[in-house]
Amino acid sequence: MLAIETNNLTKKYKDMTAVNGINLEIKEGELFALLGTNGAGKTTTIKMLSTLIYPSSGVAKILGNDIIEDRQKIKEILNVSPQETAIAPNLSVKENLEFMAGVYEVKNKEEKINELVEMFKLNEVLSKKAKSLSGGWQRKLSIAISLINDPKILFLDEPTLGLDVIARKELWKVVEKLKGKITIILTTHYMEEAESLSDRVGIMSKGNIMEVGTTDELIKKSGAKNFEDAFVKIATGGEVE
Numbered sequence: 001m002l003a004i005e006t007n008n009l010t011k012k013y014k015d016m017t018a019v020n021g022i023n024l025e026i027k028e029g030e031l032f033a034l035l036g037t038n039g040a041g042k043t044t045t046i047k048m049l050s051t052l053i054y055p056s057s058g059v060a061k062i063l064g065n066d067i068i069e070d071r072q073k074i075k076e077i078l079n080v081s082p083q084e085t086a087i088a089p090n091l092s093v094k095e096n097l098e099f100m101a102g103v104y105e106v107k108n109k110e111e112k113i114n115e116l117v118e119m120f121k122l123n124e125v126l127s128k129k130a131k132s133l134s135g136g137w138q139r140k141l142s143i144a145i146s147l148i149n150d151p152k153i154l155f156l157d158e159p160t161l162g163l164d165v166i167a168r169k170e171l172w173k174v175v176e177k178l179k180g181k182i183t184i185i186l187t188t189h190y191m192e193e194a195e196s197l198s199d200r201v202g203i204m205s206k207g208n209i210m211e212v213g214t215t216d217e218l219i220k221k222s223g224a225k226n227f228e229d230a231f232v233k234i235a236t237g238g239e240v241e
């Protein structure tokens with residue numbers, strides 16, 4: 001079964017089309033990078049697929065569940081680490097994890113929290129208030145929280161935005177650990193991130209999916225010498241060489 005399948009998925013805001021009838025097929029276990037300049041429609045796509053907003057038209061299924069008919073089921077099987085890191089600033093790291101475990105009614109709460117603390121090496125910051133953490137730690141916490149309900153599908157919306165190179169590389173390691181175990185849709189502005197982490201990429205521009213493929217395929221197809229140049233060519237429709 002496909003993890004994600006969309007058919008002419010569209011979101012309009014008044015006369016502005018944020019997502020313009022996209023067709024995507026993402027396989028189970030795949031790490032799919034959704035790329036595109038600011039305003040391309042990446043976050044809007046993620047919001048529709050994670051049932052935060054309704055599409056204007058079109059259809060999408062998450063592991064066979066319809067994003068309009070089966071919203072409750074979808075909330076159980078996916079999670080999102082949003083672009084604006086979603087953590088409670090005045091709660092400690094441990095309290096943040098406990099709080100979300102409560103929201104999701106996680107059964108083996110302590111066990112699950114310990115597993116995430118271990119995985120993200122959160123021990124040293126466990127009693128610190130979230131707002132006192134560095135950007136890198138806040139992001140790690142945000143991703144840890146998004147795994148609290150054992151999602152089959154995880155959306156990471158610009159997880160490394162604004163992080164320094166070391167924090168970024170550390171987050172890559174975390175994503176690499178998850179790779180293959182669950183389906184991940186990652187958005188990023190860093191081409192090297194897409195190249196090193198993803199199985200396939202989709203390039204969006206002005207609400208449209210311009211191309212989908214492996215980074216090597218897109219380099220070949222566009223005739224560019226590297227993936228960054230391929231991205232620029234594809235995202236601008238060949239207007240910038």
Ligand SMILES: Nc1ncnc2c1ncn2[C@@H]1O[C@H](COP(=O)(O)OP(=O)(O)O)[C@@H](O)[C@H]1O
Binds near residue numbers: 013016018039040
């Ligand atoms: N709630 C909204 N109301 C009106 N326009 C919106 C809203 N959310 C997003 N948009 C517009 O939709 C387009 C796509 O935005 P977005 O999905 O956030 O892009 P990306 O995540 O690729 O940067 C942008 O032009 C943005 O201004």
Ligand SMILES: [Mg+2]
Binds near residue numbers: 042044083157
């Ligand atoms: Mg965005």
